[in-house]
Amino acid sequence: MCRKATQPIGGPMDPQLLETAGTTLVAVMATDAWQSTRDGVVALWRRMSPARADGVETSLAEARADVVLAREQGDTAAEEALALQWQGRLLQFLTAHPDAAQDLDRVLRDARAQLPASEQTVIGTMRLEARASGRGRVYQAGRDQQITER
Template identity: 55%
Template sequence: MDPETLAQTAGTTVVALMATDAWQRTRDGVVALWRRVRPAQADEVGTALEETREEILLVLREGDSAGAEDLEWDWRRRLRRLLAADPSAAQELEEVLAEARASLPEAEQPPVPSVQLTAHASGSARIYQAGRDQHITER
């Protein structure tokens, strides 16, 4: 998965997992990842995760979908910067989130966000879309 897409889905998934029994596992995994990539920020990220968890629980009780989206965007932004600093962290991030989701009963697992690509072409236009790596060689 490309870093931008991963950051988007991971931000949404991290916030969704905050409201589940997999929260502690998610928190520990994300902090460990930060500790490896940006050690000076790990404690700050741990605190931010705790604060976001308190906010998302309140937002969910109040049914504030805009508030939930704001929290997701914040974590997408943070994760995007982390992945930009160390693209090799992508695999570890995917594993942390997959393990946290899998630790929950199937009925309680938050859905995995999906990406939908749409394109419209006219004339002799070309469109190239990919959900993952794409290599194009034209002559």
């Protein structure tokens, strides 16, 4: 069963929130939605960990510059690496402040809603199973797949 990430995600340390948080944050960095998303994330830090808020604000600005450059150069690996870094940072934040999970989820849902449909994250589980016999072929993909046969 899959659901759009724009639906509320339950639980303070919901793995689905953690799974999409870094990706959403980085995806929004190169869009018009960035300013409000950044403000929401920084406000969370200011409320929960004020001594670190300025550092987070600076890190977000640096990450945004890196994302913009990566997109200009078509460097998806750099963007994925940044998403992983922010996923880890958000995990540390929520581990220290689990009561901030609902607010972070709200900020990220609002951000995802502003992304083009092609960049909105779908979360959930997927189970692929196939059997082939004889000369049968099976092609499975969780997302994009291109097959060229001759």
